[in-house]
Amino acid sequence: xxxxxxxxxxxxxxxxxxxxxxxxxxxxxxxxxxxxxxxxxxxxxxxxxxxxxxxxxxxxxxxxxxxxxxxxxxxxxxxxxxxxxxxxxxxxxxxxxxxxxxxxxxxxxxxxxxxxxxxxxxxxxxxxxxxxxxxxxxxxxxxxxxxxxxxxxxxxxxxxxxxxxxxxxxxxxxxxxxxxxxxxxxxxxxxxxxxxxxxxxxxxxxxxxxxxxxxxxxxxxxxxxxxxxxxxxxxxxxxxxxxxxxxxxxxxxxxxxxxxxxxxxxxxxxxxxxxxxxxxxxxxxxxxx
Numbered sequence: 001x002x003x004x005x006x007x008x009x010x011x012x013x014x015x016x017x018x019x020x021x022x023x024x025x026x027x028x029x030x031x032x033x034x035x036x037x038x039x040x041x042x043x044x045x046x047x048x049x050x051x052x053x054x055x056x057x058x059x060x061x062x063x064x065x066x067x068x069x070x071x072x073x074x075x076x077x078x079x080x081x082x083x084x085x086x087x088x089x090x091x092x093x094x095x096x097x098x099x100x101x102x103x104x105x106x107x108x109x110x111x112x113x114x115x116x117x118x119x120x121x122x123x124x125x126x127x128x129x130x131x132x133x134x135x136x137x138x139x140x141x142x143x144x145x146x147x148x149x150x151x152x153x154x155x156x157x158x159x160x161x162x163x164x165x166x167x168x169x170x171x172x173x174x175x176x177x178x179x180x181x182x183x184x185x186x187x188x189x190x191x192x193x194x195x196x197x198x199x200x201x202x203x204x205x206x207x208x209x210x211x212x213x214x215x216x217x218x219x220x221x222x223x224x225x226x227x228x229x230x231x232x233x234x235x236x237x238x239x240x241x242x243x244x245x246x247x248x249x250x251x252x253x254x255x256x257x258x259x260x261x262x263x264x265x266x267x268x269x270x271x272x273x274x275x276x277x278x279x280x281x282x283x284x285x286x287x288x289x
Contacts, residue, residue: 022094022162024171025155025234028106028252029091032059033175033210034084038126041066051208061260065175065208065249068124074176074208076246081109081117082124083134095157095234102151104138105250110147112246141239147246150239151253157223159230162257168217170238171260173251175210182242184215189235191221198242210251214259222255 035041035051036058044051044066051066052059059065069079084107090097108114109123114137117123123134141150170186182198196215223232236255242248 019158019161020094022157022166022257024254024256024258025090025092025095025097025100025153026252026254026256027090027100027102027151027153028088028250030173030252031084031107032063033065033249033251034082034086034107035059035066035126037084037086038129040129041126044068044070059210060251061173061210061212063210065210067208072207074247076111077113077116079117079122080124080247081111081114081122081134082126082249083108083114084124084126085135086127092155094161095155097155099154100152101154102141102149102253105149105151106252108135108138108249110138110149110248110250112147114147147248148240148242149250150237153234153236153238153255155234156226156229157232157234159232162223162232165219166257168219168222169256169259170215170217170236170253171212171256172214172253173210173212173260175249175251176208177211177242177245177248178207178209179242179245182240182245185239185241186215186217187237187239188221189224189233191218212260216259217255 031037032041035044041051041059051064053063065074065080067074067078067080068082071078074080085104086107088103088106090100090103111117114123114134118134118137121133122131124131125134138149140148177198184196184198185193186196187193217236222236223234226233234255238253
């Protein structure tokens with residue numbers, strides 16, 4: 001069926017001149033969990049040293065989430081709840097966002113103690129450099145626990161703005177997944193859902209570790225051809241299910257034609273996470289081929 005679909009519409013699409021070729025749709029933004037807005041974030045201690053381990057002025061993969069009270073532990077009920085949300089949104093290059101959701105889960109401590117910290121005025125805000133009540137904690141998606149995020153990608157790509165069969169990657173940057181079990185449930189508009197396991201982070205010097213990773217997705221799972229509008233409709237729902245995880249955070253998630261790449265030397269636990277996710281995605285694609 002997929003081969004027939006490609007035969008019917010492939011020639012028309014390949015003959016078109018690209019307007020803006022699809023690159024990615026992003027939920028959230030690349031701003032170091034919102035800490036990049038705080039000129040003093042680099043001095044906030046994570047594992048006894050700077051949270052910004054590579055001193056590049058940005059909290060990213062291989063760095064650690066700040067231990068806001070300086071006790072070298074990043075955890076719920078430990079003075080580490082933050083809300084750095086400020087004008088986060090949905091960015092789409094080569095596509096039109098039609099109903100994506102989940103941005104409220106980025107740049108905030110997804111902590112079981114967040115509401116208590118909010119009531120006590122002890123939620124840190126990197127945009128002001130001070131503490132307060134923070135914004136409202138995001139409402140849980142229907143298939144996840146209260147502090148577990150859910151992200152929905154719902155978008156369209158115009159005829160000719162993507163090549164049929166292009167590799168699609170779910171990229172994510174997150175911090176402090178160190179409790180098992182932890183799974184990602186990936187659902188599509190028409191295909192069967194997938195479950196991908198996260199590799200547990202270590203504690204100690206890696207407590208609050210920020211990781212970047214990706215999962216390879218099948219083109220025909222993500223996209224459905226809309227013959228009436230001559231568009232590709234993209235739909236992916238991603239829910240995190242870590243019932244024992246009391247504290248984590250997300251910088252951004254995206255669907256992209258390029259996988260997340262590591263540009264710094266990473267701890268071994270990150271390498272395991274990256275290749276664990278990639279392996280599951282590649283295995284799915286081989287089984288479908």
